Amino acid sequence: MSLSTRVIAAVGAVVVIGAGTVGGSIAYASGKDQPSDRRATVTVGRSSHEISAPFCGGTGTALTDEEQAKCQADAKQALADGRIPGSDVVVSDRIGVGVTPKVADKGWFAFTNGGSQGQFSLAAANKGATFSGMVPASTALLSTGKTLVTVVEADPTSQAIYSVWYYQLTTKDA
Incomplete structure (x- = not known):
């Protein structure tokens, strides 16, 4: 052939x-470009949502007091404009937060502006751990239906803040 x-x-x-x-x-x-080595992930129920770039910081150097104030003001405006990433959540879901090893090595914490005390801690001064664990959404959500998750890369010893991520949860009926 x-x-x-x-x-x-x-x-x-x-x-x-x-x-x-x-x-x-x-x-x-x-x-x-290579993916950022400073990322946060919010897990809602069985879905994970990566926040690839910090809203503020992410350069590896600590934010000054002025930069932190500007970050908070910019975040407030971005929230009002609908520019903060987010997803829907039902009160029966569980939520958690994760970070990349680079962030975990420096240290981090996460909280919501919801909960019975007006603020709910998802992760307190973690260093080395990359995941907060899952908590019932019902304990961390605001009753208004919009809850802001804040993830902060910070050195637990010096209290210096390096990066900040924001993520909005919108409560939906089950």
């Missing part, structure tokens, strides 16, 4: 096109 010249040419063309596609894909991918 012999291969015709047309078949050999067709196979050769497929190989050349395939190699070009792979080579182009590698060149394209190598020009892309």
Whole structure:
């Protein structure tokens, strides 16, 4: 059995096109930025939502008092404008927060502006741990239906703040 010249040419063309596609894909991918090593994830029920970039900070240097004040003001405006990422939650869900190992090595904490005391701690001064664990959403949510989750990369010893992420939970009926 012999291969015709047309078949050999067709196979050769497929190989050349395939190699070009792979080579182009590698060149394209190598020009892309690496994912941030400072990310937070909010888990709601069985869904996880990654917040890839901190709202403030993320450079590895501590935020000044002025930068922290600006961050809070900017976050308040972003919340009013609907620019804070978020998802729906039902009171029967469980919620948790995770961070990348780089954030965990520095230290972090997380809280909501809800709960019976007006603020609910999801993770208190964790260092080394990358996940807060899951808590009942009913204990951490505001009764108004909109609850803000705040995740802060901070050194528990010096209290210096390095990064801040925000995520909004909207309470839906089950």
